[in-house]
Amino acid sequence: MQFSSRMPIAVHILLCIAEFDGKYKTTSTFLAGSLGVNPVIVRNTLSKLKAAGLVRIESGVGGASLLKKPEDISLWEVFSAVEDAHSLFRYHDNPNPQCPVGRGIHKVLDKHLQSVNDTFKEQLQNICLQSLLDSLGS
Amino acid sequence: MQFSSRMPIAVHILLCIAEFDGKYKTTSTFLAGSLGVNPVIVRNTLSKLKAAGLVRIESGVGGASLLKKPEDISLWEVFSAVEDAHSLFRYHDNPNPQCPVGRGIHKVLDKHLQSVNDTFKEQLQNICLQSLLDSLGS
DNA sequence: TCTAGTTGTAAGCATGATTATTACAACAAG
């Protein structure tokens, strides 16, 4: 099991917007050319990034721009904007409550898995768009 | 996106085997009763745990038993036994190599996401079956 | 006002993963 490619796609889009700011009009078609995906995928992704307050979109005329500085956009913001991320883990639905293991499995596991979730979030929070831009150049 | 329920199912199975050792014959049907899933799911899961060297299965006669002590079985062993876990993340397939962002996106992201993967693995390695058994009682 | 390019979304489709279920050959113990 893996995450969808939505977060990488969103990051790619944001990096393009930052990189081509002022040089090109970053329309969905233009961006789709760099991504190698359908323009509608770009529009849907941009729509979620807009809802998360990360970008502004010029309706009608076309083009998108960042609403925050690249150093103030974390990968977690991007991730949670495009991915319906509740928990990384899922349980089987109907453990038997009459069995001591079935009764406790959810709570017992959750105690540990929650911290995996938390660490995952913290790590993504510590990666900002600017550091990705920096590595792009090198 | 989430992981499948395979790891929680496998953990549940292993906990039952440890808990009911000597008291009940842990057949796939018996285990399925505690899990609330189909016995075939249990057999397929046990088959993967066996391939990973974690359990022994009595063919024909029925029943499974642990091959390692609960304190020596980590959640990572269980996870990687049942989940085809390469990387947590996936990329879009065809970024444009003529675009500086498209050319670099994979490598630039991978540099950071790899450490998320590593941390994920380390955390699961630090959780053992015995500690889950302990919390079960309380 | 008209035109051209764009966004926002809905709808449909193909594919693959997940889970449940049926079925049955192979096996072991009594």
Added chain:
DNA sequence: CTTGTTGTAATAATCATGCTTACAACTAGA
């Protein structure tokens, strides 16, 4: 030989993902 079990294949239902077509609504400029 019978009974209960494992191992595994096959099927089906459901859902997520990603691609694509289509089209109304919008904006700027001629």
